Amino acid sequence: MTPTVTEPAGALTIRTLAMPADTNPAGDIFGGWVMSQMDIAGAIAAVERSQGRVVTVAVEAMTFIAPVKVGDVLCVYTSIERVGTTSITVAIEAWARRDRLADRVKVTDGRFVYVALGEDGSKRAIAPLQAKPD
Structure with a gap:
């Protein structure tokens, strides 16, 4: 049995309000x-x-x-899962705060892959992280 996840993983990257114009x-x-x-958050x-x-x-x-309901605050959390030579895989979770209150429900998760581009629009290498000085 899978344990219930009650806290988002990753950093809060965007937060937005679900509006009636976005409904099915x-x-x-x-x-x-x-x-x-x-995708925007990733x-x-x-x-x-x-x-x-x-x-x-x-x-x-x-x-x-x-489902996400009208009036929910959609909170999207991201964490870098993998950095390749030119690509980055981002783990993303979306959580809804029902009625704009503290109750959070995990509504979606996924893995998105992005490629870094240079000024000319071609793939470019991603620099390794630099160690921060003490």
């Missing part, structure tokens, strides 16, 4: 809207780590766990 006919927020918020994390422009090249995994 059943009244739930479109999965594509949630996915786009996750790109923010990838840009910070790569120190430059990135593009999304793949969504390796995505699981919709629970």
Whole structure:
């Protein structure tokens, strides 16, 4: 049996309010809207780590766990999972705060892959992290 996860993993990267314009006919927020918020958050994390422009090249995994409702605050958390020569894999979790209160529900998670680009639009190498001086 899988334990219930009650705390998000990673850093809070974006937070936004789910609005009526983002709903499907059943009244739930479109999965594509949630996915786009996750992609934005993942790109923010990838840009910070790569120190430059990135593009999304793949969504390796995505699981919709629970619906997002109008009025929920969608909180998207990111953590860098892997850094390759030119690509970065970001683990992303989306949590909904129901009725804008403290109750959080994990609604989606996934793994997104970004590639770093140079000024000319071609792939570029990602510099290794520099050790911080004492």
